[in-house]
Amino acid sequence: MSEDMNGGMDNTLTDPLSSTNLMSLTIDGQEIQAEKGQTIVQAAQKNGIYIPTLCALHADKESGLKHDLAPGTCRICTVKANGRTTAACTTPISQGLVVENDTPELNDLRKTIVELLFVEGNHFCPSCEKSGSCDLQALAYRYQMLTPRFHYAFTPRKVNADMPKLLWDGNRCILCRRCVLAIRTEEGEPLFVFANRGDKSTITVDTELIQDISEELAQQAMDICPVGAIIRKGKGFDTPFGQRKYDHSPIGSDTACSSGENKAGGEKS
Amino acid sequence: MSKPIIATASLAGCFGCHMSFLDIDERILDLVELVHWGKSPINDIKTFQQDCDIALIEGGCCNDEHIHTLREFRKHCRVLVAVGECAIMGGLPAMRNNIPIKECLEEAYLNSPSTSDANPDRILPNDEELPMLLDKVYPCHEIVKMDYFLPGCPPRADLIYGALTALVTGQEAELPYEVIKFD
């Protein structure tokens, strides 16, 4: 085992494109190859297999990110790796790894996480500008959540409407930490920061820096937030029903994974 | 076997869920073949004449009359279905839940631009005929046990129809992606 790993490393140094830089693993019985150092989520994405994510985000045109984000805060990506439950977005792959992903047990666990997020915040989708394009809501559709199986907490949450271009609504914030990591000024200073701990955890906004952010940064902040917690002021509800991100196909169906399609479509009668 | 009897009620809702139910269009004729109608705003029957099998509840509870009505439905119906966001989680009326009731009433009757001049004696409605407002808007399941939940604001007509016919005919409801929406 350790010999294998050393061999791999030597090869990395001499020839990064050598096939020994690739590792083989299986996800739900399907054998795939991915580069050493990648996480399970990255490996899956590269191979067109859908693992749900809420806090993690891939670097691409749509996200506008230069590097993948994986704060590891939400646990929706939970898989079984060699039989142990773990967050797929923070776990690196290893040679011969056996990953369980799209199983009834794990999908029910993920549905439970979605339900907990719904009862913990105050999610009134009919009045939310992100509705139809919200990742949390889309996951609830994917897992066919008719109602959370827990009682609503109706916790009072803060709303920050003092910013010129943005509105931050704590009722919808799932504390995923994406905005903290990704939204910065040109000098690299963060605009959003985590404050407090435990059930008092919240996002606070740098009131000075936020004053004169560009329209682009404001839009990027709204886009990076997987839910409707960061909303642009002065424009809203501007995408009609039927044209929103998840109006026609479920979240994850763009990663052309066959099981993703029949799970989310609910074709099973 | 005699046909099952359906009842419906609108509590703290906007009647949108009932309207969506009517959006099943001509399929209502199929439904008429399958069920009898009991107490419902659709036929304007106001009291329970006999116990019902299935009740569709729109809206949550924002006053004592809603609580009373909901408990009556629980007593007289076998299966209670929460229809729409308001019944399931309070919906838009529950957005007042984090605002003290005093502030809500003052805003509505004393301080809003449309009422400040119209209410010179600064009266808050307090007739004993009026239902008493609750401190919060409560989802139905916090008051009585609910058996099924159909999300949406309003739920799609296809969702209501599919669920209802499934309940009546004892089959599993078909829930394709398009019918489960929260808005």
Ligand code: SF4
């Ligand atoms: S953030 Fe998403 S889940 Fe929450 S209210 Fe908005 S659309 Fe609904």
Ligand code: SF4
């Ligand atoms: S504001 Fe949005 S991006 Fe930031 S932590 Fe909350 S949910 Fe995540």
Ligand code: SF4
């Ligand atoms: S869920 Fe929507 S449509 Fe139904 S009663 Fe409430 S506000 Fe009206």
Ligand code: FES
């Ligand atoms: S997506 Fe992996 S922990 Fe959030």
